[in-house]
Amino acid sequence: MQTGSDRSARRVARVMVDSPLPQLDRLFDYEVPEALAGSVVAGSRVRVSVRAAGRMMEGWVIELVDESEFAGALSSIETVVSPVPALAPEVWRLARRVADRAAGTASDVLRLAIPTRSVRAEQAWLPGVPPPVLPPVPAAPPLDGYREQDASGIVERDERVVLEAVPTVVELPSPDGSASRTVGAWALALARLAAASVAGNRTAILVAPDHRDLDQLDAAVRSVVPADRVVRVDGSQSTPSRYRDFLRARFLDGVVVIGTRSAVYAPAARLGLIAIWDDGDPLHREPHAPGAHPRDVALVRQELQGGALVLAGHAISTDAQRLVEIGWCRRVSPARGAAPRVIPTALASGDGADDHARIPSAAWRGVGEALQHGPVLVQVGRPGYSPQLVCSTCSTPAACPRCSGPLGIARRGAAPSCRWCAAIAGGWRCPECDGVRLRQGVAGSERTADELGRAFPRTRIIVADGERTVLAVEASPALVIATRGAEPVAAGGYRAVLLLDGDRMLAREGLRVAEDCVRWWSNAIALAAPGATTWLVGVGGRTAAGVAGWQQSAMASAELAQRRALRFPPAVRVATVTGRDEIVAEAVAALHLPEHDVLGPVPVEGGGVRTIVRFDYQRAGAVASVLRESIVRQAAARRALARRAGRSASSRADVDLRVRFDDADAFE
DNA sequence: AAGTCCCACGTC
């Protein structure tokens, strides 16, 4: 029997309305009708009417309270979309903090955090049915390749660590004793950290930049953790299976969540570990608003929820290096003797475009020798046959007459065509010297495969690039030509590695070019078999010496020192402010930053301007909140302005003020 | 996104 006072207590739900409008990014109070009292719980999805907007909107119930602080009359919740509380309280707190940090809305973050609902998948988790308790799992073995005092107890003590991965491959023992499988040693290291987390019945979240790395991580985790503890969340799944896995993470304790960047938001009431693999990889960057980097989200989440934080990589990002230098993370490096064999080799004298000068003779001999025993990896800078044609007389890069995109040759014997608009280039004439003949510039993966195929007849050639994904190759002899970042894993490791085009990769413009090159090379070198040799061709100086000596953290430290001197990220934080010129000027002026920290405005295509502002980490909170005020003010005034200009302001591209924090492209 | 309020200006 219910008591009268309980029944008459005013039940009020505080609701986060699912809307992209910044002025709605706060909680609204709604009355819970008697009929829905049982199914409206914190975390459930509801439909409410927003009178001022004149329509129904969906939203999340954040909390239930007895009384509202709101002076006006409350509307009622219309319906409960689902009684399953998909939004976990810790995910809500995280979304709120991440949005505030980036001057964005919590709704935008929640859209990344919670996948599309599937009614079928929900049936197993209806309220009232207690979630199953998974059988206990044994403690994990220690990490290989580190001194015990460095690498033990990271998860048990909730440590924050920047982990330098051991640059080699390992064989995974398969559970049924059949065919073993080769993965990077890093994958097994992260899997063991995850196993330590689930041994304490705490969830571990492992984030990898792409499918190739995810695949290795998945295999490594399944070799140390029972399958019912593994949850995979990535974009390749169907909606129902993705939602099913999401709900397993939501309602089970002590699982391992493996996924790409949005996995950092996976629900975990008891969090034991968040690990980000290769945090410097640009694929981690989140394209959706507010564009928070999973590394930063992980930092925020670790602070909110505890657990261990691990940023791991063969190369150390400047961002991770900064965390070490300010004392936020402890560096864990492999024990001595882990360094691979890397030989920097100058190009032979003469024209670098000449086929044979591209590969020094010592490397030729080494590759030939290694091919007797197993697969050899050749890393190239670009895909295709000849990605850039140039004028045969003055070497000016050839551009498409129609769209000015680069002209190239996609396949051997193919006609020159534009890489952007695919138009066949006929009747080309050089704008510089009036020349009419084209010559091949740099070689792509296809042409390198052709050249090497002729040099090593009867050798199997495998090409792996963005178009043709190859995850793994066998231990038998083969030449594997891969563009940077697309290298397959070879069973037992490559017998030799040849890194080509390094000079061209390093010659690009951009703030993170050196950092990127070190990462691409390091990741390829780490695929070599123990004792195998890598030739780093055509690169000299400090970068080559650093990679050859496997001085990853020293290189990251030097790079960071340079950024500090120039006041570039990650030594400082930055925000790009884009929109109509007078509105951007006003928003930037409100920040009261010193003149040397305001870069711009510069015009952007499609109208408007962009200004970059930079500021120290301590000021970032204040900067975000002032920018957010500007955004809200602007959004309220937007309709009127749009109407005056005679256009509709319905699409997001039309907004007059956009802010993005820590945009990696800002200085490119 | 869309309804409402309010103020400035126009008209009788």
Next chain:
DNA sequence: ACGTGGGACTTC
């Protein structure tokens, strides 16, 4: 004195 159109403001 009354009517009207457009901009600012609010959203529970």
